[in-house]
Amino acid sequence: MMHAKKKLLSELVKFIEICQGNLLSGKINGETYSLLADVKFEFLKNFLKSEISNLDFEKEFSYRIKRLFLINSLIKSYCLPYVNKEVR
Numbered sequence: 001m002m003h004a005k006k007k008l009l010s011e012l013v014k015f016i017e018i019c020q021g022n023l024l025s026g027k028i029n030g031e032t033y034s035l036l037a038d039v040k041f042e043f044l045k046n047f048l049k050s051e052i053s054n055l056d057f058e059k060e061f062s063y064r065i066k067r068l069f070l071i072n073s074l075i076k077s078y079c080l081p082y083v084n085k086e087v088r
Contacts, residue, residue, distance in 0.1 A: 005051060012047075013061070016040050016068050023075065033075070041072060 016037055023033040044065075057065075 009044075009047065010061075012040060012044055013064055013068065016044070016072075017064070020068070020071050020075070030075075037072065041069075044068075 019028070019033055019037045019040075022028045023030065028036075048065075
């Protein structure tokens with residue numbers, strides 16, 4: 001079961017990284033990014049709250065997760081402030 005949780009988390013992180021990369025390279029627009037990533041971020045937050053004590057993260061993987069939230073914050077706050085208005 002633990003392996004399945006780690007695999008799910010790994011795939012989730014990869015998906016969000018791809019979404020962020022596509023947004024920053026101009027392959028998708030801000031609205032599409034929000035539609036794809038917002039649900040994943042909500043799931044990630046809930047997953048980490050409930051499973052953080054059960055999972056043992058490598059330092060590199062923990063850094064990747066922190067980086068995802070940082071980039072998302074920058075995207076929502078500075079790069080694409082209109083995204084929050086359009087989607088909500």
